[in-house]
Amino acid sequence: SDLAQTLRLRDDFPGVGNWHYLDSAATAQKPNAVIDAIARAYGPDYATVHRGVYERSANMTLAYEAARRKVAGFIGAASDSEIVYVRGATEGINLVAQCWAGTQLQAGDRILLSTLEHHSNIVPWQMVAEKIGAHIDVVPLTQDGKIDLDAMRAMMTPRHRMVALAHVSNVLGSVLDVRRAADIAHMVGAKILIDGCQAVPRLTVDVAAMDCDFYVFSAHKLYGPTGIGVLWGRAELLDAMPPYQGGGSMIDKVTFEKTTYAPAPTRFEAGTPHITGVVGLSAAIDYVQAIGLDRVHAHECGLVAKARAALDGMNSIRLFGPDDSAGILSFAVEGVHPHDVGTILDETGVAIRAGHHCAQPLMRHLGVEATARASFGIYSDDSDVDALVVGLERVRKIFG
Numbered sequence: 136s137d138l139a140q141t142l143r144l145r146d147d148f149p150g151v152g153n154w155h156y157l158d159s160a161a162t163a164q165k166p167n168a169v170i171d172a173i174a175r176a177y178g179p180d181y182a183t184v185h186r187g188v189y190e191r192s193a194n195m196t197l198a199y200e201a202a203r204r205k206v207a208g209f210i211g212a213a214s215d216s217e218i219v220y221v222r223g224a225t226e227g228i229n230l231v232a233q234c235w236a237g238t239q240l241q242a243g244d245r246i247l248l249s250t251l252e253h254h255s256n257i258v259p260w261q262m263v264a265e266k267i268g269a270h271i272d273v274v275p276l277t278q279d280g281k282i283d284l285d286a287m288r289a290m291m292t293p294r295h296r297m298v299a300l301a302h303v304s305n306v307l308g309s310v311l312d313v314r315r316a317a318d319i320a321h322m323v324g325a326k327i328l329i330d331g332c333q334a335v336p337r338l339t340v341d342v343a344a345m346d347c348d349f350y351v352f353s354a355h356k357l358y359g360p361t362g363i364g365v366l367w368g369r370a371e372l373l374d375a376m377p378p379y380q381g382g383g384s385m386i387d388k389v390t391f392e393k394t395t396y397a398p399a400p401t402r403f404e405a406g407t408p409h410i411t412g413v414v415g416l417s418a419a420i421d422y423v424q425a426i427g428l429d430r431v432h433a434h435e436c437g438l439v440a441k442a443r444a445a446l447d448g449m450n451s452i453r454l455f456g457p458d459d460s461a462g463i464l465s466f467a468v469e470g471v472h473p474h475d476v477g478t479i480l481d482e483t484g485v486a487i488r489a490g491h492h493c494a495q496p497l498m499r500h501l502g503v504e505a506t507a508r509a510s511f512g513i514y515s516d517d518s519d520v521d522a523l524v525v526g527l528e529r530v531r532k533i534f535g
């Protein structure tokens with residue numbers, strides 16, 4: 136069954152229309168429900184949070200904190216005080232790298248990453264490792280492009296204090312067995328952070344069942360606004376971490392002699408927050424929950440399977456990643472640079488991504504400079520796959 140056609144979801148997204156938008160892994164288009172919620176938040180509902188004594192500010196504060204409870208429920212967190220609003224996954228990872236690793240790790244300690252990580256789950260760890268004198272190890276991938284957990288298990292030592300892995304690869308779509316990775320990390324007492332950017336829009340996430348320690352994601356890939364994202368951390372870890380930035384809101388008491396800080400999560404939310412972003416995120420969660428992420432996942436897997444089968448049948452196309460990838464398919468057309476593939480597809484109304492996808496170490500591993508990537512969303516349907524195939528036939532014709 137074709138979810139997008141059955142539910143007429145395409146009509147909910149003014150940014151989609153008849154366009155074959157296959158770049159949802161970069162950022163997802165927004166449903167009217169989100170756009171309207173943001174417009175109301177900037178319009179008749181607009182006021183600051185936490186400070187106002189007037190009714191509208193009190194209402195906005197209620198909405199802002201209700202959204203925190205909604206996020207907690209959405210990812211299976213034990214408490215809304217474990218939800219920190221951040222700018223996005225990038226800021227969430229930097230926050231943990233600086234405030235947890237930066238204060239807990241010592242020279243000689245080790246951080247474990249994987250070959251397929253996004254730069255945002257590599258560079259913040261390198262920055263803190265360099266400062267502290269810690270080391271970074273890299274878990275290799277299996278033949279079909281999944282993080283090799285047997286290799287991970289063999290690599291772990293008591294010096295490993297932090298493991299940071301992607302739940303779903305933004306290039307290959309490979310899905311990590313988070314529970315198993317967490318169990319392996321915990322065997323040596325390491326903490327595990329999961330980069331959930333590509334998982335949250337595609338899978339049902341339950342941080343308690345997965346038993347990870349930190350989880351981050353960006354709202355803009357979940358059909359919500361840019362500039363807002365979530366860091367979830369276990370309460371006892373967040374409570375033990377120093378503030379990230381200083382400023383308004385994050386304090387308990389300020390004097391020139393000494394300042395004391397508010398408890399988590401407020402301690403990590405200095406300054407006037409992205410109020411309307413939080414409202415938009417809340418509307419986005421309502422939207423995907425009404426459809427159900429299990430259905431979204433099945434829908435996207437069906438589209439990827441269809442695309443894989445069609446592209447597999449075209450010679451001169453190389454597919455990357457496992458057969459059971461979640462909504463994301465990277466490929467190469469022999470003899471044609473991915474940018475040229477993308478440009479020609481654009482002329483036929485098909486938008487894909489071409490480049491290194493902020494995963495240069497993975498490109499090196501695959502032996503390519505760049506890949507072409509088609510990624511699907513709630514609104515994607517069979518017509519998008521058909522248009523991709525027609526566009527690729529044209530690419531092959533042009534390049535003979």
Ligand code: PMP
Binds near residue numbers: 224253330
């Ligand atoms: N991790 C992964 C797997 C991603 O796909 C992305 C976004 N491309 C990020 C992290 C970074 O997200 P953001 O740029 O929204 O902070």
